[in-house]
Amino acid sequence: MSMSPKQKVYQGVLQEIRKFIEVNDLKPGDKLPSERELSDKLGAGRSSIREALRAMELIGIIETRHGGGTFLSKYRPYHTVELLSTFILSQTTKDELLIVKELLEKEAAKLIFQQLDHVKLEQLKTIMNDSSLTMKEQHYSFFKYIVELTDNQFLARIWGLINEYSKSFTGHYSREFYMKLIKLYKTQNYPSIEGLFNEEKTY
C-alpha cells in the first residue's frame, strides 16, 4: 500500500540538497558541505551522495574541485547538450546534421535583425571581403559572428558543437547570398530573409 513510488536514494538526496541550498540561500560560488558530511547528515551512503552530486554537476548547477570541495556554479544548461551530443552526433547522418545547422543559422540571422547597426553590418562585410579566407572559412566566420550576436549561449553552443563535428563535410552558400543578406538587413526587409535561405543551395 505504499503509494510512494520506489524512488531511488540519490533522488531523495537531490531534494534535500536543493532544500539546503534554498534554506541557506546559497549563491554561485558558495561552498556545499563535504560528501562525507552530507552522507552523515542525510543518512545516505557516500556513493548515493556522489550520484546526486554527479547529476547536479552534469546539469551545471555545481562544480567540483578535487581536494577543494563542491561549489555552486553559474547555471549552464549546455553542459548537458554537450554530453548528449557526444552520443548522438556520431550516429546522426550528415544530412540530418546539416539540416539542423542550416536552420539554426537561418533563425539566428533573423533573431539579430532588430539589433543590427552600421558597425555590425560593416563587420559582416569585412568578413566577406577577407580574401585570405576560403569560402568555407568565410561562411563559418560570418555565421559565428551572427550566432554570437543572438546573445543566446544555448543556441551558440549547439551550433558550435555541430560545427566541430561536421567540420569536414560542411559547406557554404553562394557568394552572392551573403551580400544579399546584408542588403536585406540594410533595407530593413525582414520578411525576405526566410525566402533567401530557402532558395539557396549549399556547395
Add this chain to the structure above:
Amino acid sequence: MSMSPKQKVYQGVLQEIRKFIEVNDLKPGDKLPSERELSDKLGAGRSSIREALRAMELIGIIETRHGGGTFLSKYRPYHTVELLSTFILSQTTKDELLIVKELLEKEAAKLIFQQLDHVKLEQLKTIMNDSSLTMKEQHYSFFKYIVELTDNQFLARIWGLINEYSKSFTGHYSREFYMKLIKLYKTQNYPSIEGLFNEEKTY
C-alpha cells in the same frame, strides 16, 4: 604514456560505452552488459561504471530496470533535469531555452510539410480534440508528433532535452493557432507557416 589530462574515470567509461554501442550497432531497446561485466571488461570500479550510466540516464540515453538490466532507450523523459532546473534557473536562461525551443518547433513544422498526408493530419487533429489533455499537454503532444515526423534524430533529441528543462515554465499557443496550422497544411500553403508562427504569442 597517455598524456591525456586528469580525466575522471567515468568520463573514460562513457567513451568506451559509446564505442561499444557503435561497434555492436545497438539500437533502442537493446540490452547493455551488466554493471559487473562492464566493470570487469573496462577495468573500472563498479561505482565509476554507475556514475557513467547515471549520466547517460540523466540525458535519456538509457533506461535501467531494477533486477532486469540496462537498456538503450528512445525517449526517456526523466524528471531529474526538470527537478533541478526549476529553482536556480535565471530568467535569462529560461528565455534562451524558450527561444530555441520555439524555433525548433517552427522549423520542424516546416520540414514535414511535404510528407504530410491525410492520416497524419487526422492524427494532429485528434491530439487537439483530446479534451482530457491540458493545453500545455496538447502543445507537447502536437509538436512531439511533428518533431518525430521530421525523422531527424538530432533535432528530436535536442528538442526533447529542452523540453525537460523547460517543462515547468513552457507555454503554448492559442487554440486557433494549431487549427490554422493544420489548415495551412491542407491547403498546401507553405509560405504562410512562417508568418503564422511569428504572429503568435505564447501563453
Add this chain to the structure above:
DNA sequence: CGAGTCAAAGTGGTCTGACCACTTAACTAT
C-alpha cells in the same frame, strides 16, 4: 505432454570502509 510453481542465478540499488590524489590551512624554521 503442457502449464503452472518455485528456487536459483543474474542484475541493479545501496552501504561501508579503505586508499589515493589534490587542495587548503596551519605550523615550523629561517
Add this chain to the structure above:
DNA sequence: ATAGTTAAGTGGTCAGACCACTTTGACTCG
C-alpha cells in the same frame, strides 16, 4: 614577516558485501 613543510580536509576510486527485484529454468502436478 616570509618561505617551506606538514597535517588535515576533501573529492576520486575501488573492492566487497548485502538487499530488492527480475529472469530463467528445472521441477512438479495435472
